[in-house]
Amino acid sequence: MRLKLRIWRQSGTSGEFRDYDATDVSEDMSFLEMLDELNERLIESGEEPIAFDSDCREGICGMCSLIIDGRAHGPELGTATCQLHMRKFHDGQQITIEPWRARAFPVVRDLVVDRSPLDRIIEAGGFISVPTGSAPEANDVPVPKEAAEAAMDAASCIGCGACVAACPNGAAQLFTSAKVAHLNLLPQGAPERDSRVVGMVDTMEHFFGSCTNHGECEKACPKEISIDFIALMNRDYVRAKFSNRALAGRH
Amino acid sequence: MTDVSTGGASGTGAPDPALDSKIPDGPIADKWENHKFDLKLVNPANKRKFTVIIVGTGLAGAAAAASLGELGYNVKAFCYQDSPRRAHSIAAQGGINAAKNYRNDGDSVHRLFYDTVKGGDYRAREANVHRLAEVSVDIIDQCAAQGVPFAREYGGLLDNRSFGGAQVSRTFYARGQTGQQLLLGAYQALARQIDAGTVEMFSRTEMLDLVMKDGRAVGIVVRDLVTGDVSSHSGHAVVLGTGGYSNAFFLSTNAKGCNVTAAWRAHRKGAYFANPCFTQIHPTCIPASEEFQSKLTLMSESLRNDGRIWVPGDSGDERAAIEIPPDERDYYLERRYPAFGNLVPRDVASRAAKLEVDRGRGVGSKKNGVYLDFADAISRLGRDTIEEKYGNLFQMYERITGEDPYAQPMRIFPALHYTMGGLWVDYDLMSTIPGCYVVGGGKFLRSRRQPPGRVRSHAGPGRRILRPAVHDLRLPGRSAR
Numbered sequence: 139m140r141l142k143l144r145i146w147r148q149s150g151t152s153g154e155f156r157d158y159d160a161t162d163v164s165e166d167m168s169f170l171e172m173l174d175e176l177n178e179r180l181i182e183s184g185e186e187p188i189a190f191d192s193d194c195r196e197g198i199c200g201m202c203s204l205i206i207d208g209r210a211h212g213p214e215l216g217t218a219t220c221q222l223h224m225r226k227f228h229d230g231q232q233i234t235i236e237p238w239r240a241r242a243f244p245v246v247r248d249l250v251v252d253r254s255p256l257d258r259i260i261e262a263g264g265f266i267s268v269p270t271g272s273a274p275e276a277n278d279v280p281v282p283k284e285a286a287e288a289a290m291d292a293a294s295c296i297g298c299g300a301c302v303a304a305c306p307n308g309a310a311q312l313f314t315s316a317k318v319a320h321l322n323l324l325p326q327g328a329p330e331r332d333s334r335v336v337g338m339v340d341t342m343e344h345f346f347g348s349c350t351n352h353g354e355c356e357k358a359c360p361k362e363i364s365i366d367f368i369a370l371m372n373r374d375y376v377r378a379k380f381s382n383r384a385l386a387g388r389h
Numbered sequence: 390m391t392d393v394s395t396g397g398a399s400g401t402g403a404p405d406p407a408l409d410s411k412i413p414d415g416p417i418a419d420k421w422e423n424h425k426f427d428l429k430l431v432n433p434a435n436k437r438k439f440t441v442i443i444v445g446t447g448l449a450g451a452a453a454a455a456s457l458g459e460l461g462y463n464v465k466a467f468c469y470q471d472s473p474r475r476a477h478s479i480a481a482q483g484g485i486n487a488a489k490n491y492r493n494d495g496d497s498v499h500r501l502f503y504d505t506v507k508g509g510d511y512r513a514r515e516a517n518v519h520r521l522a523e524v525s526v527d528i529i530d531q532c533a534a535q536g537v538p539f540a541r542e543y544g545g546l547l548d549n550r551s552f553g554g555a556q557v558s559r560t561f562y563a564r565g566q567t568g569q570q571l572l573l574g575a576y577q578a579l580a581r582q583i584d585a586g587t588v589e590m591f592s593r594t595e596m597l598d599l600v601m602k603d604g605r606a607v608g609i610v611v612r613d614l615v616t617g618d619v620s621s622h623s624g625h626a627v628v629l630g631t632g633g634y635s636n637a638f639f640l641s642t643n644a645k646g647c648n649v650t651a652a653w654r655a656h657r658k659g660a661y662f663a664n665p666c667f668t669q670i671h672p673t674c675i676p677a678s679e680e681f682q683s684k685l686t687l688m689s690e691s692l693r694n695d696g697r698i699w700v701p702g703d704s705g706d707e708r709a710a711i712e713i714p715p716d717e718r719d720y721y722l723e724r725r726y727p728a729f730g731n732l733v734p735r736d737v738a739s740r741a742a743k744l745e746v747d748r749g750r751g752v753g754s755k756k757n758g759v760y761l762d763f764a765d766a767i768s769r770l771g772r773d774t775i776e777e778k779y780g781n782l783f784q785m786y787e788r789i790t791g792e793d794p795y796a797q798p799m800r801i802f803p804a805l806h807y808t809m810g811g812l813w814v815d816y817d818l819m820s821t822i823p824g825c826y827v828v829g830g831g832k833f834l835r836s837r838r839q840p841p842g843r844v845r846s847h848a849g850p851g852r853r854i855l856r857p858a859v860h861d862l863r864l865p866g867r868s869a870r
Contacts (some may be wrong), residue, residue: 165676166791176679191471194644195684198569199475216789225791246615254592257472265534265577270456273527273534273814275493280545290563291539293570297474321536 139163139229143176146189146236148245157233165225167265169212170195170202172224172311173235189248197221197360200296204249205236205304210300210358219359238303242345244309253299255345256313264317285323292319294361304358307347312355314342315371316363320364322374332378339375407661407821408813412516418499421520424816429579436461437495440698442609444596445653446473448568448575449829450630455578458587458751466579467611468586469646474576477632477644478829481568482689484552484560485532487525492549496557504555512667516816517617529561539563551787565689565781589855594738596651599627599658599825606658606825626824629655633830640804642674642687652812652831660820663833665811671806672738675799676758685804686789688782690700693738695732695766696799700759703753704749710760710798721745739803746802758800769796809833 141160146153163172166282170192176186191267199219204219206212210221227233234250243251281289293316302311318335321327327334349368413424439462443454446468454466468476488501488518504524506683508751525782533547537560540548549558550826563570582588593614600608600621608623631651635641656662673692674685699720701713723730733741742759767775772795776783783794790800812820812835819826 139847162681168789171679172680177809180683193470193475193646194480196480196642196686196705198566199479200471201470213561214788222498223791253471257474257580260577262472266534267581267583268534270452270531270578271527273530274532274675276489277546279533281541282545283541283543286538286541290570293538293563293573294566296569297472299649320401320538324538326534326536338491362667365685367779379391389856 139165139224139227140320141172141227141230142232144232144234146358147188147248148237149186149247149367153248163270165223165306167224168195168220169204169224170220183322190249191250192220195220198296199282203238203251203298203300205234205239205303207234207277210297210303211360212274212321214356216360216362218296218300221360228262229335239348240299240302240305240308241309242302243299252297253297256297256299256310258318258345259310259338259341262325262341263330263334264321265322267330268326276335279325281325285325289320289323292323292363293329294318294365295320295359295363296361298360300344300358300360301355301363303348304354305349306352306354307350309355310346311371312343312359312363314338315365318371318374319367321379331374335371335374336378339371342350390580395425400423407409409815410514410516411815411817412514413816417502417515417519420516421523428476433461437463439463439626440623440624441626442464443627443628444609445476445632445829445831446470446579446590447471447476447478447630447632447829448572449478450628450832451476451572451575451579453630453828454588455575455582458582458585461506461587464582464588465591465595466590466592466622467609469593469614470592473579473590473592474573477570477647479569479642480606480642481571482565484550484562484567484598485528485560486552486555487561488522488527489526489529489549490557490559490561491547492558494557496559498526500557501525501559514665514816530563532571532574535578537563538576541573547631556617559560564621564650594653596631598654601658603820605823606655608819618863624736626688626826628826628828629812629820629831630823630828631831633811634665635805635808636683637714638668638805639683640674640677640685641683641800642671642685642804642806645684649718652653652827655822655825655827658822660825660827661813662811662814665808668801668805669807669809669834670736670739672735672742672803673761673801674804674806675786676753678790680755685802686785687804687806688786688799688801690735692761692779692782692799695770695778696731696761697765698731698738698759698761698801699798700745700752701752705751711763711764719750719816742803753800753814759800762797762798763794764798 141163143158143160144155145158147156157281160176180187191203193199197220204220211219214222214226235243238251241251242255247253258282295316302310304309318338322331361388397848400509413420415423441457441464443450445465446466451473458464488496488498500517500725506513513740531823542548550560551558552560556730579752583590583598595614596609598610599606599870606627608621609627610621612619629651632647636647663694671687673688697720698716702717702719722733726733745759746757752760762773771812786794809830812827814820814832818828
């Protein structure tokens with residue numbers, strides 16, 4: 139098939155859409171392979187290839203991104219861009235390809251953005267403090283099966299940032315709440331439950347917009363992580379703030 | 390002829406002094422314990438005077454960086470991705486083995502050691518394998534404490550399953566995403582150290598070269614992948630956790646960025662590279678849709694439990710699979726290996742598929758695969774049972790190929806998946822370049838099991854990737870002593 143591509147090109151602080159024709163696109167190609175082919179052609183004709191991020195190409199590393207026709211990771215639900223295939227498009231279609239659009243994710247080049255604020259959120263408490271060698275025997279701390287399952291649901295987040303890109307406010311609540319829930323639901327995470335949620339939420343708010351319950355994040359998430367985790371995070375945050383205030387009152 | 394047993398590179402049969410593996414003396418079960426005591430300690434006040442450079446932030450690299458940071462060393466960690474959380478360890482699926490004997494089924498450190506040596510075709514270094522078996526139990530403790538959401542029993546205790554031909558249940562798993570969860574555990578431990586200031590993280594940075602001085606590794610040259618700036622970093626030790634070389638082959642299941650540059654540069658500086666032929670080729674990948682496609686997607690080999698592999702009897706048969714009557718199909722594995730059938734070891738299954746495609750009997754529009762047919766299993770067990778067992782895999786196959794594997798056979802083809810060769814290391818994980826250590830998938834002859842039996846061919850890939858990678862590195866201070 140033949141496609142008309144409108145692709146965001148940016149080098150430096152401002153960018154623009156440019157039109158490209160993709161010819162001989164097979165419907166069995168993945169979306170990124172289609173861009174690989176286009177890049178081969180650009181390189182052959184001496185033009186600058188289009189920069190985009192990808193690595194594992196099997197939907198687990200979270201490196202790939204792209205807003206495709208206004209939707210993070212494109213039209214197929216529960217699918218990262220690298221797993222999206224061209225048979226979801228039709229011959230002659232015009233496709234608009236943009237980088238993640240969020241104030242917290244500045245464009246590095248073309249379709250590549252800087253998602254390091256997500257790392258800052260994890261560094262602010264998205265871990266359990268257990269130095270190597272200091273762990274107790276694993277079965278000394280039983281974990282209810284339901285808790286382990288719910289924690290696993292949350293932990294399947296791949297950190298791609300689609301939730302932020304899909305949110306009209308550029309909020310990172312789904313990403314943050316997935317990690318808060320993963321660790322706060324487990325008994326091992328209980329001692330740091332309050333400091334974790336406060337540290338992570340405060341850091342999140344430093345970089346990102348605020349949540350107004352649009353729910354776009356859940357729809358865009360390639361791992362279909364539930365926005366219920368946001369409610370859980372908010373509950374934990376309020377609880378942590380109150381318990382800290384109670385502590386402060388005693389001194 | 391080179392005498393392999395003495396490691397003689399010169400061909401004279403004399404041992405190469407560089408290849409002294411420094412295995413401690415004594416009974417195998419005591420070697421590691423004694424060695425730990427024999428190693429010199431570093432005064433806590435002096436640790437901050439040492440800088441350790443770690444390249445790669447997969448299971449091995451991230452765990453090393455976090456552990457060494459916790460101990461008080463200055464750590465500089467480098468990865469080419471935009472975040473250390475994206476290393477390809479994340480793609481491992483199956484599980485991680487440990488000799489916990491939670492099932493009371495006769496497992497022990499010695500049995501894990503024995504099974505691993507045997508599964509590795511007796512080629513792994515036994516002292517290292519024993520150490521791996523010994524620390525396996527601590528790894529599980531560490532991961533559980535870090536919040537890895539391992540599968541649980543209803544009583545809240547850790548669940549196990551039997552994997553890879555083991556007669557005991559010793560595999561710990563987190564759905565089909567064990568690698569992801571272990572890596573996120575290591576990444577989170579690393580994030581904690583980055584926040585604490587003990588680890589300085591350089592993402593979107595690739596290693597260009599190893600810096601040598603007087604025969605020792607003293608640093609690395611790197612390139613910032615955003616600005617293109619080239620800079621150098623010096624350290625008292627350089628640790629390479631940069632993965633294997635599957636992408637040196639055209640068809641591979643590895644991430645696009647795994648290009649083995651770092652290990653190659655170290656080799657060019659004199660680090661010996663051992664057993665490059667020792668690779669693992671995975672038979673159940675989805676064939677390439679175009680000639681240019683080199684990255685294949687891996688599907689679990691468990692599919693071969695119920696799928697039957699065949700090709701049309703005649704090359705150039707253009708009919709659709711369901712139109713080919715049974716007597717015109719060649720179930721070549723069942724024909725050649727009646728005792729094992731479709732469950733022959735993965736290298737045998739891979740080689741046979743390649744042979745059939747080379748003979749012109751390949752299937753699909755590119756004639757680059759063989760059929761893996763579930764029709765018999767569906768009629769015998771019912772669609773529901775098959776869906777329950779393989780639903781996710783069937784869904785993934787349909788997403789990638791656009792074909793419904795319930796209605797027509799899957800197409801599969803082998804691709805490089807894992808490499809057991811790599812930079813040679815001694816018992817302390819040091820390469821033949823003093824000061825340059827190698828951890829995880831970049832070093833040679835990890836005790837990866839080459840499954841030679843019926844059940845072994847069911848083994849998911851994850852356990853094999855994870856076990857060596859994690860074990861070597863959760864040993865604080867050892868790899869970069």
